[in-house]
Structure formats: C-alpha cells, structure tokens
Amino acid sequence: MSSASPSTVSLVTTPTPRPKRATVHDVAVEAGVSRGTVSRYVNGERYVSASAREAIEAAILKVGYVPNTAARNLVMQRSQAVGFIVHEPHSLFVEDPNIGEILLGANTALSEADYQMAVLIVDSERDTERVARYLSGGLVDGVIIVSARAYDPISRVVERLNLPAAYVGHPPGASTASFVTIDNRGSARAITERLAATGRRRIGMIAAALDRDSGADRLAGFTEALGDRFDERLVEPVALYSYSAGRDAMQALLERAPDVDGVFAASDAVAAGAMEALRAAGRRVPDDVGVVGFDDSAWAKRTLPGLSTVRQPAAGLGRQAALLVLGQLRGEAGAQEVQLESEVVWRDSA
Amino acid sequence: MSSASPSTVSLVTTPTPRPKRATVHDVAVEAGVSRGTVSRYVNGERYVSASAREAIEAAILKVGYVPNTAARNLVMQRSQAVGFIVHEPHSLFVEDPNIGEILLGANTALSEADYQMAVLIVDSERDTERVARYLSGGLVDGVIIVSARAYDPISRVVERLNLPAAYVGHPPGASTASFVTIDNRGSARAITERLAATGRRRIGMIAAALDRDSGADRLAGFTEALGDRFDERLVEPVALYSYSAGRDAMQALLERAPDVDGVFAASDAVAAGAMEALRAAGRRVPDDVGVVGFDDSAWAKRTLPGLSTVRQPAAGLGRQAALLVLGQLRGEAGAQEVQLESEVVWRDSA
DNA sequence: TGCAGTTCTGTGAACGTGCACAGTTTCGAG
DNA sequence: CTCGAAACTGTGCACGTTCACAGAACTGCA
Numbered sequence: 001m002s003s004a005s006p007s008t009v010s011l012v013t014t015p016t017p018r019p020k021r022a023t024v025h026d027v028a029v030e031a032g033v034s035r036g037t038v039s040r041y042v043n044g045e046r047y048v049s050a051s052a053r054e055a056i057e058a059a060i061l062k063v064g065y066v067p068n069t070a071a072r073n074l075v076m077q078r079s080q081a082v083g084f085i086v087h088e089p090h091s092l093f094v095e096d097p098n099i100g101e102i103l104l105g106a107n108t109a110l111s112e113a114d115y116q117m118a119v120l121i122v123d124s125e126r127d128t129e130r131v132a133r134y135l136s137g138g139l140v141d142g143v144i145i146v147s148a149r150a151y152d153p154i155s156r157v158v159e160r161l162n163l164p165a166a167y168v169g170h171p172p173g174a175s176t177a178s179f180v181t182i183d184n185r186g187s188a189r190a191i192t193e194r195l196a197a198t199g200r201r202r203i204g205m206i207a208a209a210l211d212r213d214s215g216a217d218r219l220a221g222f223t224e225a226l227g228d229r230f231d232e233r234l235v236e237p238v239a240l241y242s243y244s245a246g247r248d249a250m251q252a253l254l255e256r257a258p259d260v261d262g263v264f265a266a267s268d269a270v271a272a273g274a275m276e277a278l279r280a281a282g283r284r285v286p287d288d289v290g291v292v293g294f295d296d297s298a299w300a301k302r303t304l305p306g307l308s309t310v311r312q313p314a315a316g317l318g319r320q321a322a323l324l325v326l327g328q329l330r331g332e333a334g335a336q337e338v339q340l341e342s343e344v345v346w347r348d349s350a
Numbered sequence: 351m352s353s354a355s356p357s358t359v360s361l362v363t364t365p366t367p368r369p370k371r372a373t374v375h376d377v378a379v380e381a382g383v384s385r386g387t388v389s390r391y392v393n394g395e396r397y398v399s400a401s402a403r404e405a406i407e408a409a410i411l412k413v414g415y416v417p418n419t420a421a422r423n424l425v426m427q428r429s430q431a432v433g434f435i436v437h438e439p440h441s442l443f444v445e446d447p448n449i450g451e452i453l454l455g456a457n458t459a460l461s462e463a464d465y466q467m468a469v470l471i472v473d474s475e476r477d478t479e480r481v482a483r484y485l486s487g488g489l490v491d492g493v494i495i496v497s498a499r500a501y502d503p504i505s506r507v508v509e510r511l512n513l514p515a516a517y518v519g520h521p522p523g524a525s526t527a528s529f530v531t532i533d534n535r536g537s538a539r540a541i542t543e544r545l546a547a548t549g550r551r552r553i554g555m556i557a558a559a560l561d562r563d564s565g566a567d568r569l570a571g572f573t574e575a576l577g578d579r580f581d582e583r584l585v586e587p588v589a590l591y592s593y594s595a596g597r598d599a600m601q602a603l604l605e606r607a608p609d610v611d612g613v614f615a616a617s618d619a620v621a622a623g624a625m626e627a628l629r630a631a632g633r634r635v636p637d638d639v640g641v642v643g644f645d646d647s648a649w650a651k652r653t654l655p656g657l658s659t660v661r662q663p664a665a666g667l668g669r670q671a672a673l674l675v676l677g678q679l680r681g682e683a684g685a686q687e688v689q690l691e692s693e694v695v696w697r698d699s700a
Numbered sequence: 701t702g703c704a705g706t707t708c709t710g711t712g713a714a715c716g717t718g719c720a721c722a723g724t725t726t727c728g729a730g
Numbered sequence: 731c732t733c734g735a736a737a738c739t740g741t742g743c744a745c746g747t748t749c750a751c752a753g754a755a756c757t758g759c760a
Contacts (some may be wrong), residue, residue, distance in 0.1 A: 021488065023746055034710040039748060047708050066486040070423040071746035075715050079420065081468075100450060107471060111480060116489070118431075119469055121457060130461060136416040138371065139466070243652065276654070302593065304626070373716055384740045389718060397738050421716035424745050 022063040031059035042067060081116040082106075082325055083140040085131065085154060087147050089123055089240075098297060098314045099146060102168055105318030106144050113326050115141075122154060132157045142325040144318070148172050149211055164328035166321040170213035178328070180320040180338040184214050187310045187342045188221025191292050192264050194308075195350050196225065200262030200290055204234035206249045206274055208241045208266035215241075218266050218294060234260060241266060246273025254281055262290045262350065268299035271307055275349070290350030306347035313340050372413040381409035392417060431466040432456075432675055433490040435481065435504060437497050439473055439590075448647060448664045449496060452518055455668030456494050463676050465491075472504060482507045492675040494668070498522050499561055514678035516671040520563040528678070530670040530688040534564050537660045537692045538571025541642050542614050544658075545700050546575065550612030550640055554584035556599045556624055558591045558616035565591075568616050568644060584610060591616060596623025604631055612640045612700065618649035621657055625699070640700030656697035663690050 024042070028035045033052050041048050041056045048056075059065075073079050084106060086099060107117050118140055120131045135143070135157055142164035148155050152172050158165050159175060167179035195203060205222045209215030223230050236253045238245035246265055250273065253260060265271035271293030275285055283289050285305060293300060296311035320338050327336070374392070378385045383402050391398050391406045398406075409415075423429050434456060436449060457467050468490055470481045485493070485507055492514035498505055502522050508515050509525060517529035546553060555572045559565030573580050586603045588595035596615055600623065603610060615621035621643030625635055633639050635655060643650060646661035670688050678684070 021746095024748095025746080035747085036710060036749085037708085040709095043748085049708060052708085066483070066488075068424070068746050069487045069489050070420050070429065071715090072748075073420040073715095074418070074424050074717085074746080075748045077715075103469075104471070107469060111477070116484070117469055119453075119457065119467055121454070127461070133416070134466070137419045138416070139419050243648075272652070276652075279654070298593075302622070304629070371716095374718095375716080385717085386719085386740055387738085390739090393718080397736095399738060402739085418716050421745090422718075424715090424747085425717050425719085427745075 021068065022065040023068070024065070026063050027056060027059045027065045030063055031055035078141050079139050080114065081118050081140050082110055082322070083118050083120050083135065083143040085120045085122060085143055085145045085148075087122050087145070087149060087152065087154070098295060098312070101297075101314035102146060102318035102321075105315030106322040107318075108315075109319045109322035109326070113322075115326065128153055135161060135163065141329055142166075144168065144321045144325060145171075147212065164325050166324035166328075168317050168321050176335045178324045178334075178336045178338075180317055180324065180340065181213075182312055182317070182340050182342040184217035185221040185224070187344070188218040188264070188294070189225040190221075191294070191308070191310050191344050192222050192225035194344055194346070195262050195264060195290055195292050196229075198262075198286075198290055198350055200350075202231075202234065202257065202260045203229075203262035203264065204231075204236065204253055204257060204260045205264045206246055206253065206266060206270050207235055207237045208245065208270055209239065210237055215266060222264055233257060238266075238270070241269055243269045243273040243276075246270030247277045248273075250274035250277035251281070254278075254283075260289065263292070265291065265293045268293040268295045268297045268303075268307060268309055271309070271349075272299045272303050275303055275307075286348065286350050292350050296345050300345070300347070303349065305349050307349045308347045309345055311343050311345050313342065316340050371418065372415040373418070374415070376413050377406060377409045377415045380413055381405040428491050429489050430464065431468050431490050432460055432672070433468050433470050433485065433493040435470045435472060435493055435495045435498075437472050437495070437499060437502065437504070448645060448662070451647075451664035452496060452668035452671075455665030455670075456672040457668075458665075459669045459672035459676070463672075465676070478503055485511060485513065491679055492516075494518065494671045494675060495521075497562065514675050516674035516678075518667050518671050526685045528674045528684075528686045528688075530667055530674065530690065531563075532662055532667070532690050532692040534567035535571040535574070537694070538568040538614070538644070539575040540571075541644070541658070541660050541694050542572050542575035544694055544696070545612050545614060545640055545642050546579075548612075548636075548640055548700055550700075552581075552584065552607065552610050553579075553612035553614065554581075554586065554603055554607065554610045555614045556596055556603065556616060556620050557585055557587045558595065558620055559589065560587055565616060572614055583607065588616075588620070591619055593619045593623040593626075596620030597627045598623075600624035600627035601631070604628075604633075610639065613642070615641065615643045618643040618645045618647045618653075618657060618659055621659070621699075622649045622653050625653055625657075636698065636700050642700050646695050650695070650697070653699065655699050657699045658697045659695055661693050661695050663692065666690050 024035050024038050028038045032055060037048060037052055038056055041053060084103060110117050120134065122128055122131055131154060143158055144166055145155065146168045148167060149172060155172055155175065165177050167177055169179065169181055171177045171179050203226065205219065207215060207219045210219065234257055236249040238249045246269065263274055265274050271291055275291055278285055278289055285291050293307045293309040296309045300307040300309045317340060320340065324336055324338065374385050374388050378388045382405060387398060387402055388406055391403060434453060460467050470484065472478055472481055481504060493508055494516055495505065496518045498517060499522060505522055505525065515527050517527055519529065519531055521527045521529050553576060555569065557565060557569045560569065584607055586599040588599045596619060613624055615624050621641055625641055628635055628639055635641050643657045643659040646659045650657040650659045667690060670690065674686055
C-alpha cells in the first residue's frame, strides 16, 4: 500500500492487513454534511436536500463506502439473517434432492428480501448444542425448519426464544407455529386410486419415515384409498426415504407376498430402489408389477420406465416457508398454515 | 400467549416482543463484579479469582446470559462467518451430488472451528451484484469458492477486498489464491488406460465443462493415455456435467461412430446418461461397450451394471478448502495448493 | 413584519462488547 | 517489616451505526 523506502524493511506482523473501511463519518466529512444526513440518505429516508444528496453520492463513490453490518445489527437489534435448519443425517442431505430444492427456493425468496441464509445441519448431539447456542446468540432473526421430528430439542429452543419460525411439514408436538405442507394424505389417496384403476388386485406399499407427518400421512392416504381391500401384510415400513431402503424392502415384500402386482413407494428414491429389486427378481415394470412413487424428483425421470408419481413443489415449499418467516418479521399475524397444490404425474411405470 | 382479561383488549403493535436479553452488565451487577471481569471469564482469559468465577457462573445461569454476537463482531472487526460461493445454475446445484458433499464437508470443518457458513449462490447478473455487496459488507471473514469460471467477477471482488479465500478447483485467471484439487489429469489418464487394457479398440470420450479446469484436465488425461490411438472424432463435448447432456451426446456419438466400443464420460451423471442412450440403442454394457465415469458419486452405485469410475473425495475437498481459509484467518502464510488423492474404483460397466 | 408550518440539518446518546490501562490486593523473599 | 512482582479488578474509550431531539432555514399567508 505504502511504498516502503528501500532502506527500511517493515515486517508486517498483522495477519491480514485488510484495508480499513470507510465509515459514515468519512463520507460525512468528505461531503461536508453530518452523519445523520448521510444515514438518512443511505436508508432512503425523507428530508435530504438535493444538494446534500449529490454531495453524498459523490463522496460515497470517492471513499468507497459500504455500511458496516455489524454496527447496524447492533443498534437495530436484528441480524438480517434467517437460519435454515435441516434435521437429517448428512448422507440424506446429499441423496434427497428435495432438500436441495427446498433450500434453493428459500434462499431465493430470502435474497430478494435482502436477507441472508445461514445453513444449520443438525446430525449429532454436539450439533444440537452448537445450533442452540447459535440461535441464542441473536445471529438470526428467524428460522426455517425442515424435517423436524417429534420431540425435537431444537424446536423447543426456538419456541423458548420466541423466534419467528416456519416449518416445512407439520411442526412436531402441540406447537402453534406456522408451517407449509402439501396434502400428503390426499395425494397418496389419489395416486393409489389411480394405480388401482389400472386393474391391480394386490397392491402393497413401502412406507417410510413413519415418525414424520409426511410418512404417516402417505400411509394413511394409501389405507384410505384401498378401503376394505387393504391388506396389512402388504405394507413394508422403512426408516428413511432412501434408495437402498426401497430396494431391501421390495425384496422382503416379494418374499412375503410373491403375488403383489402393484406398489406405492413413499418416495421416488424408494421407488427407484424397489424397481431395481423387481428387475433383479425378474419382474417386469409395469407388465408384472405397477410402481408409483412420490415427489417427482430427479429420480422419477431417471428410472426406466419413467416413474408415475406425485409432483411435489419442493422449491415452492422452501419459498413459502421463507415468505412466512419474512411476514412474521414484518410483524404480521401469528401462526399460518399454507398448503401447496400437488398433482399426479402419470408416466409408464404403472 | 398472554391470557387477555375480557374487559381490556390490549392490541400489541410491536412486531415481536422478544424478551430483552441479558448483557454482560447485568451479569456483572448480579455477581457483584465489574464488566471487565465478566468479559475475561467469558473469553477464558487469566486473572479471574475463584470466588469471582463462582459468582459469575451463578449469575450467568440466573440471568440467562448469552454474548451478543453483533456487538462482539463490531468491536473485534470480524464476523466469525465464511461465505460458500457456488457459481452454478440452480438446477445443477440440485442435480450434482458433488456440490452437496463439498458443502457438507466445508460446513463440518467450519462448525468445528466455531465458524458459521453463509451460502451464496450466483446464478444471474443480479446475484453477482448482490453477492459483491454482501462480501463488501464485512459479513464474512473469508470465502470458499466452488466452480468459478474464467473471468469471474466475484473472484475479482474477493481479490480487491483482500479477503482470505480458497478455491475448490483451480482459481481462474492468474490469481495467486489458495486452492484444493484432485489430479484430474492423472486420474483421467489412469482410468482410460485401465479401460484400454480391457481390449477396447475404439475408445471415445464425452467431455464436459471444457471452460473449467476440471473438464479440460480430464480431456487432457484422456488424450495422453491414448497417445497415437487418439481419434479426435470420437470426442463429444457438452457444456455441463449433467445426465441429459450425457444421454444426448452418446446418441450423437453412436451415430457418428457406430463402431465405438469404449466410452470415458467426464462425470458419473454423464456416464449414467450415456448408459441410458446405449441401452436405448440396443448396446449391452459392458459386453458391447465399456463405460467408465468420474466422481464415484451416488450415480455410480445406482447404474446397472455398477459404474467403474474415479473416486473423488468430495467432502474432503470441502473440508480442505475450509481448513485453508481458517488457516489464513489465523494469519498463516499465503497461497497454498493442496492435492487430494483419488483412486480408480473398478466395477462392472467396463 | 410576524408567525406558523414544513423541510432540512447537526449533535449527543445509545447499542453491547473487548481492550488498554491504572489501580488494588496478595504473597514470598530478603 | 519492606519491597517488588505477580495476581487480580475496575473504568473509560472505541467500534460504526441509528434514532430522538433541538434547532435552523425556508415557505406561504395574514
């Protein structure tokens, strides 16, 4: 920065000699006005004369002023950031395309409102503690919570802090928080009925994540659709919405009920695994067994044949959740529920 | 929340009456010591007597004190956060499992060092401007940059701000920043040689993302491995590492060179697409055509037969990049290059 | 000219920390 | 008992902003 004279070698010991930033004070001096006026200009408030405005604009450009967010946050008592809390094992974060979509949808909406997103992944006990501390630190003004399970300690922390929050999916416990969902039950019923309408007689289900509302509701819809043709022995429950779980479950189901001719898988990933197991067992899809999934994620277009499924607007879920939080931040009324539309997408797997 | 008495309806106009937080001052009063002593205790410094410590501990518990991060950031001139900049179309963020893995690896390392990660996705012009403003705002102490392309405006902003940074992949331009990579060229050479060793005579490549070092290096390694048996007409370039691109490219390649009996796809997603096209064209894998990919992502285990590929330690890349940034933050020496090991994973597709 | 209303401006006080520095106590050695 | 070092403690200032408030300048109207 300064041209060191050849004789004196100045050894810089400070780690990163980042250039000191211009403050609102520097701008004020440069423009020949006061701090207050500069602040008003920056925040787009009234009562700034034309001449002052011009001088300030020039000064800002000259000194390269950018507001210091920490100082602003301190005095405004807010952070202009929203936490995105994911309650999943790391592996599923990668495997489940839905979460990525939800994150993107939320990030887009937050960006548009000039909010920042802080990603918080909770996988272990240690994470829980760390995230709780983080939330308490006042670093986020609100949170979006994805895939919380029953009796989630993080949810309790959020409630205690009275932090604006929106859940993707039903919130656990008796909380009165806002949330955004799709009609899992109705959609599951619809696609099961559609599958039945193709003439299948022995329809099974690979149910997943029954400890979450999404999983439980999909099973409920399935049961409802079949009515008295429902056979409990044709339901195979698995823990997670994963490919490998679907494959193993289908294998088990085939052993127990070789005459099964239709399968509703609780997610596309599960369905893809099931199709793999069917292929390995020499069953043709859809000729021998019809398969339907749920999500319409990237999986559905990859399978062969293309998977019939329910389109879940994942990005829209994230976006809506963000909007709910932003609404609360603007002081709008409390708990809201939003249900987004989902539709059956019929391809060739059934 | 509060049980309003029937006669007096109190209309709450303040947005969220968040409980006011205890400050270091409150703790000091409660414990009967000074602010300075509390501050020393909180930051684990020396010179706090046993009696003071006990009193402070009790006081903190009683008033529920949590340090205010904004105030701390302001006085310390840092934010304790690192930006994670992704330079990709939104769609690919979802489709490419690598990015998710890299993000997780980085997030883990940052969390362990008590740093927070802010996700910044750059997709449009508007995003570029927004992110530049964000970086200038002093909200991050450093950045991890994924998949930057040549002449990236964000990279220039980072350089101008003198912000500690680490790239995943070679940084664009003549920048002297730190970065972490794998040996794309050597690995591509290795797997191509291995493919050739299975007796293939007409080996083609679906090259992708040639405007990035990863894409260009993989093509270079391929060329190198084949030597004078290299045939330029067997190279099909595509823009992105995507499934659909792989499918279309394979189709084109088959039309131009029906005698092709081996294919190196620039990524697993591309390879999966290629296998789909081969299947549609009635070619058997590996009997008629051997296929190999790159990444060892979730795709590789899903294909049928399992894909031979190069294992890329995606989480490790993210982790290393985070460590490089953290190192610079601690004031350690400047630009470093780290190369992680990658290995050929041989399955059944070739 | 006086006066009220509006528009504009500057000043001082927060916000909640960390840090330098000055001051006080403790303690062991001479 | 004295003295100096080491262990502790408290105070004021700085960080960069917003906000309330007091006051100045400008308007239009009587």
